[in-house]
Structures are given as C-alpha cells and as structure tokens.
Amino acid sequence: MGKDTGFLEFKRKNNTDVPPEERIRNFDEFHKPLGAEERMEQAARCMDCGVPFCQSAVELSGMVTGCPLHNLVPEWNDELYRGHFNHAFTRLRKTSNFPEFTGRVCPALCEKACMCGQNGDSVTVHDNELFLIEKAFSEGYIKPMIPALRSGKKVAVVGSGPSGLAVADELNHRGHSVEVFEREDEIGGLLMYGIPNMKLDKKVILRRRKLMEEEGVVFHTSVDVGKDRKAEELLKSFDAVVLCCGSKKPRGLAAAEPGKVKGVYYAVDFLKSTTKALMASGGSSVESLKAQGGYIDAAGKNVVIVGGGDTGNDCIGTVIRHGAKSVTAIEMMPCPPVERAASNPWPEWPKVLKTDYGHEEAIKVFGSDPRVYETTVKSVSTDKKGNIKEIETVKVTFKEGKLTEVSGTEKKIKCDLLLIAAGFIGCEDYSAEAFKLERGPRGTVLTEQGGFRVGDTKIFSAGDMHRGQSLVVWAIAEGRKCAREADRFLMGYSNL
C-alpha cells in the first residue's frame, strides 16, 4: 500500500478549475493539474483495502459501482505514491486502453466506491489516472507497439467511438489486421462530435489516432456503412465484422420536432456544429468560433434545454460560451437529495444532486441554477415565419408509475432556441437493417446471451449499440470483452 497513514495525513485535493467567469471566454479544458509532488501525496491516501470496491464493478441495488474496466487502482496508486510513474502507468495500461479519455470524462465510478469516501473524501483516482497517462505521453513511455507477427485475419470495425477504438486496439495488438470504418470526417464517435472541447480537447483524440495508425490500424473516415459501403461487401472481405455504431437515435419531444419547428434541434446536432466550427477555425476562443461561423448559434437567445443529464449540462456550457441571453434546463424527474439518502449507502452509486461545470457557469452568469425539476414542455408557439418564440411548461408527477401532468401549473417561458437532450432510444435503423440484425426492446442489437456475437454469424457488436446509451468507460469495457470473443472466434482460443 502507498503510505499507511496517508489517508489520515493528507486531505483530498482536486485539480484546480479555472473560474467560471474566465473559462467561458474559450472552449479550452479548464482543470489545471497538480504538480508531481502533490499528486504523489494524493496517491498516498489510497488505503489498499482488503476489498477494493473501486475496481469491482459490482452491481448493488440495480446500479454498478466501481470501475467497469477493473482498473488496478490500489496497485497504481501505490506506484504513483512512490514516484514510479512508468510502473504505475504499466499497471494502468493493463486494463485500460484510453486513460486519456476516461481521465477526462469518466464520472469516476471508482471514486464513488472508494473506502476513503465512506467517512470522508475519496481518493482522487480520476485525476491520478489523468496524471499518469499524460506523464506517459510527455515522458515518452508510450511508444507504438507494433505486433511482431500478423495472424493473417482481417477484421472490419464499423464506428470509431470508444467501443470501436477499444476493439480495434485490442485486435490489432493481437496481430489481426484491423480496418475501422467511420461515417464522420474524424474518428472518436461522441468523444469527437458530442462531448464538447472544454471537457475533452479534440487534440487528445487525434494524438491517439496517430498512435493507433503507427501501430497498424487503418481508419477509413467519411464512409457510411450501409450507405456508401454495402454490408455484404464487408462480410465478404473480412473474417469478422464488429459493429460499434452507438445509440444515436434520439428520444424526441411530442410538443416540437426538429426540422418541423425552426429553432428546435437535437442536442448532439447542436454540440457537433460548434465542435466542427471550432476545429475548422483552428482556435479555441469564442472569438475564433464567431469568426468561423456556420454553427447553430445561441448568442442573444433565450435557450431552453430539455433533459438534465450530461448532455443537457454540455449544452448549458456551450450556449453560455456563445453568449445566450438566458438558459433554462427542464427535467422531468424530481431534484435528487444533496447527500446520500439512508436507503442509498456507500458503496452504492450515489443518487445525489450533481452540480456540473455548466450549472456552475450558469449560476455565475445568470445568478441562479438553471434547472427546473418535475416539469415538461406541453406546447410551443412560433412567430409568423415559423420560428419558435415561446414554450408552455407544466409540472409533472409520477402516479402509479405513469407520468401525469399537474393541472393549473402551466407556465409560459420565452424561447428562441430549444435543445432536446432527452436521451437516446437505440441504434439507427439503417445500420442494423444493413446487417439484418434483430433488436431488443431498448433498440439495442441482440447478441448471444451475455456475449457479443450475433447468432452463429461473423458479426459482433459492442458499446452503446449493444448495451444502450451508457458511458465511455462502459464502451471501452465492452470493446475489450468483445475483442476477446472475436479473437476466440478467429483463432479458436484467445490470450487477450
């Protein structure tokens, strides 16, 4: 274990954040890392518990707690505390393909299950992870690992989000020849064109792409499988085809549909337009975005966001940077408690109020939390040109499990831009239909029970397309397990 009295001696110290009023002037990442000495102290707080829930991914009360990748957290915290950065990184790399993604965007299931968090503050596992991977890149511990032998087997991966990248990384290192097909102009899936730059700088994805290319993975971007490239063609040319197309079919809003009412958009389309403009501009400031133009602009607008999850929060952060006049975030569910309820003890996933970066920024800019709970949009009104101008909201409550409107609670809110961030309902039809795939009730691809292979075919599926809308860490975990199964299919056994 690190330092046996570390958790008593040292207090938790997070990476410091650039203050909201400063960071909203640009789209840069805003967590400033601690120096090596302080980071080692933070690692010293790890108690090397007999039962390390942090790496367990155990399901408690219907929710998973602890790391789905089973990261060897106490081991690398110990190495980190001792200043053995490369050893620590080696242990991290054993279970995690892309710590630079999870170290930035993971909600840290490990920290919620950390023993230190039972009576105090958990260890800064997430920030420790980020420190290690960035150290590994900057110190040159990471070198292209090119397989000494090639198996002669060819694998096509469709979709280059975190699950597709994990499949590709694993199977390439195993010696198979991997080609990734991506319909967007850049790889990364929602890491690239969903999660905004301030949470994940896109250079981080391009750095990983370069490394994977040096190691032998071939990326074909702007190729939409099922449209530009036929499914049959892939099935004929490759020994296995792994589908990692995500879960991009958005849940709509009965009151207003994008495309039918002007000024109504799905959140991911909105976020993607900003990222694309920013990348085209070559800069990261609000000025460079504005000079570039060509994106869905929230400047000077009254913005309403439907959906209070991560996506809704990312929309809040983005519209504030655009210069929105006001922002309201509407959520159907009740406001969660600030502290764990007695029925939700450690180490369960804490069902508590999370005030994320976008909420903090809205509080700073507009003076109040933008979230309105137990509310939905009842109707929208437009001007003569069909532009959205106002919405009518109503309070809702769950009666016998059914969402019910509370009459007399209707309210009008000015709205020039309505963003729908109400979640996703499965993979898009055309990708599944191209491969004649059956889908389950959640719109996900049906595979063998507990596995990733589709019946007795050479098709596999992983990530959100297989699991349903989830998290980056789950997408990577699914990709790793799916790669093992595909490898067994190709070779008769697997050492992955």
Ligand SMILES: Cc1cc2nc3c(=O)[nH]c(=O)nc-3n(C[C@H](O)[C@H](O)[C@H](O)COP(=O)(O)OP(=O)(O)OC[C@H]3O[C@@H](n4cnc5c(N)ncnc54)[C@H](O)[C@@H]3O)c2cc1C
């Ligand atoms: C706005 C937003 C913010 C989020 N923030 C977080 C966060 O902070 N932390 C977190 O852990 N998770 C977050 N998530 C969830 C996370 O991004 C996803 O769970 C994860 O990206 C899923 O990975 P995936 O590889 O399964 O799919 P995706 O990332 O969706 O990638 C699928 C890829 O497949 C491509 N594709 C689809 N069909 C085809 C086809 N027919 N041919 C070629 N290519 C195709 C798509 O273009 C896409 O690139 C967020 C999600 C959203 C929408």
